[in-house]
Amino acid sequence: MKSTMQSPPLLISDLLRYGTTVHAKSTVTTWTPDGGRTTTYGEIGQQAAQLAHALRKLGIDGDQRVATFMWNNAEHLVTYLAVPSMGAVLHALNIRLFPEQLIYTARHGGSEIAIVDNTLAEPFAKLVEHLPGIRHVIVNGEVSDEVREALGAPEHVEQVHDFADLIAGEPTEFEWPRDLDENDASSMCYTSGTTGNPKGVAYSHRSNYTHATGCALTLQLTPADQTLVVVPLFHANAWGFPYVAMVSGNSLVMPDRFLQPEPLAQMIEQLGVTSGSGVPTIWNGLLQHLDANGGDMSTCRMLMVGGSAAPPSLMKAFQERYDIEIIHGWGMTETSPVASLAFAPPQAEVGSEEYWRYRASQGRIIAGVEARLIGPDGEEQPRDGEAVGEVEVRGPWITASYYSNGSEPQGELDDMAAKFDDGWLRTGDVGAMTDDGYIILTDRSKDVIKSGGEWISSVDLENQIMSHPAIAEASVVGVPDDKWGERPLATVVVKEGEQVTMEELRDFLADKIAKWQIPERWAVIDEVPKTSVGKFDKKVLRQRYADGDLEVETAG
Numbered sequence: 001m002k003s004t005m006q007s008p009p010l011l012i013s014d015l016l017r018y019g020t021t022v023h024a025k026s027t028v029t030t031w032t033p034d035g036g037r038t039t040t041y042g043e044i045g046q047q048a049a050q051l052a053h054a055l056r057k058l059g060i061d062g063d064q065r066v067a068t069f070m071w072n073n074a075e076h077l078v079t080y081l082a083v084p085s086m087g088a089v090l091h092a093l094n095i096r097l098f099p100e101q102l103i104y105t106a107r108h109g110g111s112e113i114a115i116v117d118n119t120l121a122e123p124f125a126k127l128v129e130h131l132p133g134i135r136h137v138i139v140n141g142e143v144s145d146e147v148r149e150a151l152g153a154p155e156h157v158e159q160v161h162d163f164a165d166l167i168a169g170e171p172t173e174f175e176w177p178r179d180l181d182e183n184d185a186s187s188m189c190y191t192s193g194t195t196g197n198p199k200g201v202a203y204s205h206r207s208n209y210t211h212a213t214g215c216a217l218t219l220q221l222t223p224a225d226q227t228l229v230v231v232p233l234f235h236a237n238a239w240g241f242p243y244v245a246m247v248s249g250n251s252l253v254m255p256d257r258f259l260q261p262e263p264l265a266q267m268i269e270q271l272g273v274t275s276g277s278g279v280p281t282i283w284n285g286l287l288q289h290l291d292a293n294g295g296d297m298s299t300c301r302m303l304m305v306g307g308s309a310a311p312p313s314l315m316k317a318f319q320e321r322y323d324i325e326i327i328h329g330w331g332m333t334e335t336s337p338v339a340s341l342a343f344a345p346p347q348a349e350v351g352s353e354e355y356w357r358y359r360a361s362q363g364r365i366i367a368g369v370e371a372r373l374i375g376p377d378g379e380e381q382p383r384d385g386e387a388v389g390e391v392e393v394r395g396p397w398i399t400a401s402y403y404s405n406g407s408e409p410q411g412e413l414d415d416m417a418a419k420f421d422d423g424w425l426r427t428g429d430v431g432a433m434t435d436d437g438y439i440i441l442t443d444r445s446k447d448v449i450k451s452g453g454e455w456i457s458s459v460d461l462e463n464q465i466m467s468h469p470a471i472a473e474a475s476v477v478g479v480p481d482d483k484w485g486e487r488p489l490a491t492v493v494v495k496e497g498e499q500v501t502m503e504e505l506r507d508f509l510a511d512k513i514a515k516w517q518i519p520e521r522w523a524v525i526d527e528v529p530k531t532s533v534g535k536f537d538k539k540v541l542r543q544r545y546a547d548g549d550l551e552v553e554t555a556g
């Protein structure tokens, strides 16, 4: 029988309309050391309308791209809502990419207008000369005449505008178009380039909408929440937080450029933050700051972590010392990005060991996403928590192809096409699944250490080493070995004031992992190199080892 339900398109403008009316009193606070500024969702809705009118006047009346070069702040949220709602496509540029990657992604994205924070105007002035498509630059905040001149210097830039002046006086309501196709692009985002060149993903209205409702349902945030959004709006679709907030009505705390542990602790204390989102290195930094300096974290109940594997020692430390649940999430730019979240059954019900197995896992697949495990022989693996394979996913917010304008370097198009398997996305992440939908990742397929025909999980080794009290960070990479093909090299950062020897660390691992997996090569380093978004940059470590640029101690 054919359905007779209505089927209006699922559009970002619906989320905007809902959030800014039903949750009109919820707030966005953009933090600054001198107090910051607070805007209500109602005002955000009015500003989004004003921005849409202003962009129309600058010629945005179809699916043109509008780029942002901004921190997490209220104006960035306004842009996140306004640009897709008017039918255009938002491209939040990842300000942390290396310059050549930034130019590549910005040109590839093809934006005509760029909205830029004043604190980022100088670096953008250097970038804009390489972006011949940009016709207008809109600056959020004041800049010196010199910087304004530099922004407008390239011939292709017709005008440099001031964000506040541009929208002032525009009507505070906008007729958001309803005749858009829900499958049209609403925003685009590039991967972090951890394993190669950043790849472009185009999100549709439908993918963002369904992702937001799926995540909102699982996260269960409410208007009573103050959510600290550390994850940048320019990376991995901001984990969907701008759109989840429109559904859930949770107030947002935006840290702008103040991402160091001390200001983050202050935001939590001063603004009564209840929940937050960030990569493991952010929360690790906060933990070390709190342990050294103390702090009142009593309002905070949950911090979401993802982007790379969060060590269980980090989760336990927050829970035991600050009564904060660290919720592990997994996903990729290609999955909008959240695909699973590690909420666990109550500890009293399942016992401590089982509870921590759930919590340390990458979480349970969110309703709407399907996942399967494919073994090395191409066969689907059982979901018994043991059998290992590559995770493949599909669903309404999983991308079906990369954004391509045909300009990818030779060979990359084939590489990108290989990520799709008859409607499923090959994630490149290797692990097991339980019968009740939890994913337990052991590694990225490119980081698994293949030693004498057996696989060693670099993440497992890192987590075990990082549970040693003297270790601040550890990263493990596979390095060539004459006998075994590949062996693990453990690079460790020792906590300030602590001392530990390689033998002590090897002894520490002895009852935690199989003997043959214990690394014999160790190097103490000052800091684990990180990618633009704070992930351990294993490419750099492998290169430093190959160049003989690490002081390696070898056991036995």
Ligand SMILES: Nc1ncnc2c1ncn2[C@@H]1O[C@H](COP(=O)(O)OP(=O)(O)OP(=O)(O)O)[C@@H](O)[C@H]1O
Residues within 6 Å of the ligand: 191, 192, 193, 194, 195, 196, 197, 198, 199, 236, 305, 306, 307, 308, 309, 310, 328, 329, 330, 331, 332, 333, 334, 362, 427, 428, 429, 441, 444, 535
């Ligand atoms: N909770 C997690 N545990 C382990 N790994 C994670 C987790 N969350 C994300 N990841 C890793 O991050 C990847 C997605 O990251 P992202 O989309 O930022 O790009 P990238 O994969 O780092 O870059 P590129 O695709 O350009 O190499 C996942 O495929 C996975 O390997």
